[in-house]
Amino acid sequence: MIINLIHQTTIKNEPEAKDLTKKEEITSKSWNINLSKVRLNNSDFIFTDKINNTITQSKNFNINFNNLKIINSDIELDTLVLNNPNLNFEDKKANLNLNSQKIDILVKNLKIDNTKTFIEDVSLQTPTLNFNDKTNNIELSAKDIQLHINNLINKKDNLSINFIKLF
Numbered sequence: 001m002i003i004n005l006i007h008q009t010t011i012k013n014e015p016e017a018k019d020l021t022k023k024e025e026i027t028s029k030s031w032n033i034n035l036s037k038v039r040l041n042n043s044d045f046i047f048t049d050k051i052n053n054t055i056t057q058s059k060n061f062n063i064n065f066n067n068l069k070i071i072n073s074d075i076e077l078d079t080l081v082l083n084n085p086n087l088n089f090e091d092k093k094a095n096l097n098l099n100s101q102k103i104d105i106l107v108k109n110l111k112i113d114n115t116k117t118f119i120e121d122v123s124l125q126t127p128t129l130n131f132n133d134k135t136n137n138i139e140l141s142a143k144d145i146q147l148h149i150n151n152l153i154n155k156k157d158n159l160s161i162n163f164i165k166l167f
Contacts, residue, residue, distance in 0.1 A: 033070040038063075053093040060085050073114065080107040095134040100126050115156050122149040 040063040047056045067078040082105040089098040109120035124147040131140040144167075151162035 030072045031070055033068070035068040036066060038065050038068065040064075053091070055088075055090045055092075057088045058084050058086065073112075075110070075112040077107070077110040080110065081105070097130075097132045099128075099130045101128050102126060117152075117154040119152040120150070122152065123147070 042060050042062065045056070045058045045061065049055075061082065061084040063080070063082050065077060065080040067076070069076045082103070084103040084105075085101065087098075087100045087103055091097075103124065103126045106123040107119060107121070109118070111118045124145070126145050127143060129140075129142045129145055131138070133139075146165075146167035148165040148167075149161060149163075151160075153160045
C-alpha cells in the first residue's frame with residue numbers, strides 16, 4: 001500500500017516592519033484666521049457639566065466682534081460686545097447660584113501672544129446681580145453695577161492693572 005501525504009501550507013503576505021529608528025518629518029500649516037464684523041444674535045447657550053454638577057445658562061444673548069485674527073497661538077481682537085439679557089449659573093455640588101440680568105460687556109484690544117495676555121479696556125454693566133450660597137447661608141444682591149478695568153496685563157505669574165473703577 002502506498003500513501004501519499006501532501007503537506008499544504010498557506011503563505012500570508014505580511015506587511016513589512018517599519019524601521020522605528022528613523023524620524024518622519026511631519027509638516028503642518030500654521031493657523032491663520034481672519035474674521036471681521038461677526039454678529040451672533042438672539043442665541044441660547046446651555047452648558048451642563050455633569051462631572052462638577054454645574055449648569056450655566058444664557059438665553060437670547062448677542063455677541064458682536066470686529067477684526068479677530070488668529071495666527072498659530074497668537075490672538076488679536078479689536079472689539080467684543082456681549083449683551084446678555086439673563087445669565088444663570090448653578091453649582092449643585094457647592095449649593096450656590098449666581099443670577100444676573102441684562103449684562104453688557106465691552107472688551108477693547110485683546111491680545112494673547114504666547115504667555116502674555118493684554119486687554120486695553122474692559123467694561124461691565126448690569127442692573128442686578130444676585131449671589132446665593134445656601135451652604136454658608138450667604139446672600140448678596142447688588143444693583144446698578146458698573147465695572148471698568150484699564151490696561152490688564154498678565155504675563156506668566158505677573159498680573160498688572162492700570163486701574164479698576166467700580167461705580
